[in-house]
Amino acid sequence: MHQIIELLGRANICIPFFCKKCGKCCREKSVEIAWGYFEIISQYLKIPIVEFINKYIGEVTKIEGGEIAYKMRCPRPCAFLETENTCLIYPVRPIPCQSFPLADFGDGGIKCPAKIEMKKAYSAIGRGIPYLIKDSGEVGPKKEIDKAYKKLEKAGFKEEYLSAFLELNQIN
Numbered sequence: 001m002h003q004i005i006e007l008l009g010r011a012n013i014c015i016p017f018f019c020k021k022c023g024k025c026c027r028e029k030s031v032e033i034a035w036g037y038f039e040i041i042s043q044y045l046k047i048p049i050v051e052f053i054n055k056y057i058g059e060v061t062k063i064e065g066g067e068i069a070y071k072m073r074c075p076r077p078c079a080f081l082e083t084e085n086t087c088l089i090y091p092v093r094p095i096p097c098q099s100f101p102l103a104d105f106g107d108g109g110i111k112c113p114a115k116i117e118m119k120k121a122y123s124a125i126g127r128g129i130p131y132l133i134k135d136s137g138e139v140g141p142k143k144e145i146d147k148a149y150k151k152l153e154k155a156g157f158k159e160e161y162l163s164a165f166l167e168l169n170q171i172n
């Protein structure tokens with residue numbers, strides 16, 4: 001996962017995001033699962049939808065004419081969070097989980113360590129908040145990417161981060 005930062009009038013630079021697999025987002029934030037997703041997830045788990053609701057969402061209170069009524073349990077921590085902070089439904093996880101915490105500047109106040117690292121990279125490269133953040137686009141020019149690389153090195157970013165930075169910012 002990554003984001004592109006656009007430095008005011010100068011360059012587009014791709015910033016790596018490394019999830020630390022700490023599970024804070026799945027423990028401390030509530031994820032709303034839209035009704036349309038219930039079927040997708042229950043099919044993925046290969047269980048009937050009523051069993052799915054009772055096991056992971058809350059308690060089915062009424063079934064009438066194809067309609068299912070249910071009472072929700074507290075969604076924190078997320079019922080799909082497994083030991084070692086893996087997600088039981090990862091391939092079909094809801095959209096907010098797929099985009100967290102890159103959809104905006106924040107992380108909902110949970111202090112996501114990977115987002116903090118990413119913000120440090122913004123600061124090291126762009127002297128504070130970049131002009132614009134987006135999920136895709138061309139990168140370059142190369143001389144600005146080289147300059148950014150040197151700034152990350154100087155700011156103490158480790159080999160893994162620097163390699164990912166170079167890989168993401170290859171200019172063909």
Ligand code: SF4
Nearest residue numbers: 019020022023025112
């Ligand atoms: S809080 Fe951030 S680093 Fe931790 S699991 Fe969630 S996305 Fe990954």
Ligand code: SF4
Nearest residue numbers: 026078080081087097
């Ligand atoms: S569905 Fe998966 S990724 Fe989303 S909060 Fe639950 S455990 Fe985390």
